[in-house]
Amino acid sequence: MRLAELSERSGVSTATIKYYLREGLLAPGHQINTTTAEYDEEHLRRLKLIRAMIQVGRVPVATVKEVLGHVDDDSLPRAMRLGAAVWALPQVPEPDADDEFVQGARIAMEELLKTLGWSNAQAMTAVSPSFRSLVVATAALRRLGYDWSPETLVPYARLMRQVAELDMEFMESHVSEAEKAEVAVLGVVLVEPMLQALHRLAQEEESTRRYGFE
Amino acid sequence: MRLAELSERSGVSTATIKYYLREGLLAPGHQINTTTAEYDEEHLRRLKLIRAMIQVGRVPVATVKEVLGHVDDDSLPRAMRLGAAVWALPQVPEPDADDEFVQGARIAMEELLKTLGWSNAQAMTAVSPSFRSLVVATAALRRLGYDWSPETLVPYARLMRQVAELDMEFMESHVSEAEKAEVAVLGVVLVEPMLQALHRLAQEEESTRRYGFE
DNA sequence: ATGCTTGGATAGTGGCACTCCCCAATGAAG
């Protein structure tokens, strides 16, 4: 298939596909001659994945490239590919380490992981971007005067652990379909917006159930 | 307090505060004369909230204004203020209604809400931005060949319902502190990044527990 | 009197995700 067909079947304009090719998000097609390149089903699938990451997952173009690089890195075992890909996803900016709220939040979150017994996560606290996000969000809440303590977070964390178990089960049941770490990346990039949407719907539902429209 | 002090105590540059004032995010200070305005603790608190929404919640400036407008709308009851504020939050763009995947996803998600018995959410399917996000994400997954059916989502939705219950409990326990709908907005804008971070940490933990570093 | 700070306003910056336009080569149609 040529560029025009790839564009039509994916719903992405040729100009944008060219842009992705230039940025190295999409592998070049098989070059037949100076003015013709052939694309296959794998290109189409990859393009759909890229679009989903950008539009649904709101992942920046540069980050998509990095994430896909990790996904394709055959030298890494599966769990590490997922880890590397997730670590590349955009997170909150580095906090000011001197800030008292940040320091307090960090200690509280380390305590949280200890309480939960998440030993792997505990070992990663110094470097994990997810842990950093957690600290930054907690610090922001504390700065606003909310005592967001480990005890408050423990039930949230246990629920998210159950969500992660569902993720893993979904992955396992689909390994045959696309055996790459792609499924894992989708599990983060596309499932997160769904969780967010479900969370907001659940809040509306619960809020209406409790308080009605008073 | 004058502008300089507001800047120092919030960690936001005077130029940026002026920008927020211009954009109408922050109420003007009490004007003493042509060249002096006085700000109070409420301004400081509001500024911290704005910063948290922008930096941690990644909410665009224009949206922050809209959300705060709903939060301050005394003519609405609490549940509706929360709803209005959440609806103003950025969501995925309007999907192509003609797309077959979008249509299929919409039907599947309506079925999901029916199964869950979320009657309020069900009544809102036509307009709720959260429902739309859910449909768009599901359609993207289906387009990639994953049969993401209502049955797969039910356990996720039940877990998010439990999360929403925790949110409500947190809100109730803090009504005294800042009785406005502010707490509810925080519950969405700041809790979501925390949930996301916890989700990713839980995935890492669960992935390592199951597969180690093979 | 002087020099710094104030609010107010305008213009500029840098990043991002495209989008437009031009090019020479080419393959398809008549």
Added chain:
DNA sequence: CTTCATTGGGGAGTGCCACTATCCAAGCAT
């Protein structure tokens, strides 16, 4: 064989966003 739309490639331009910089006249503090 001639026309002509299409191809991949590349550079420049666009629109939006969140600031950021600069200028200004008025005032307050010393």
